[in-house]
């Protein structure tokens with residue numbers, strides 16, 4: 001394997017090529033949705049996040065496409081446009097599934113940002129947070145049967161595409177930060193810091209709301225009865241493992257998103273119930 005400098009033309013070629021070469025072609029209209037048992041159907045309909053999922057995939061599609069339209073470098077543009085296509089395909093896949101199983105989907109279209117770079121930065125950091133937790137939650141939901149088994153494989157593909165997106169994003173951010181001339185670089189670094197902080201704040205707010213909803217029970221999260229109680233430790237460890245497994249499939253020379261796994265590892269170190277906590281007390 002040849003070495004290269006981050007921010008170089010080789011780096012750009014490598015992360016764009018890795019993205020394009022791992023594209024999985026399929027058309028939503030060709031999908032045959034499986035027959036579900038009454039129980040599976042009830043569980044699918046009870047999942048609380050379908051509206052949110054469809055809206056955020058539509059928004060992602062619009063934001064990524066806006067960035068692709070603004071990008072002048074053909075190599076970057078091809079990869080970003082492909083991501084935009086995948087996000088829109090996620091939205092279409094969800095819409096098709098919801099229509100098939102007679103679950104309502106929201107009406108609003110995805111909104112195109114006025115500033116493509118800012119839209120892409122915010123969305124990219126948002127995906128780094130959300131995908132990390134989605135990988136673990138998906139694993140737990142699939143293993144426990146909360147997520148209907150006949151649909152697991154189809155949505156596993158969606159999760160893997162999200163892993164490609166955050167891999168691409170981590171490398172794009174580094175590349176762009178190193179590529180820009182001095183004044184552009186400072187502006188980009190500020191926006192980058194702001195983008196990641198805003199996304200982190202949003203996630204902390206959600207976590208606090210979750211915790212308030214579960215008042216008095218700080219370290220466990222109630223999930224539907226069939227998997228009983230999943231401790232935050234199990235969730236965190238599952239997320240870390242799944243994140244490594246999914247991102248481990250790609251060229252090891254590329255950068256990985258580091259912030260969220262690092263934060264979660266630190267939280268695990270101080271959380272009750274681990275090996276260290278047991279030994280000390």
Ligand SMILES: [Fe+2]
Nearest residue numbers: 057060087090
């Ligand atoms: Fe997506």
Ligand SMILES: [Fe+2]
Nearest residue numbers: 087127162165
């Ligand atoms: Fe994505």
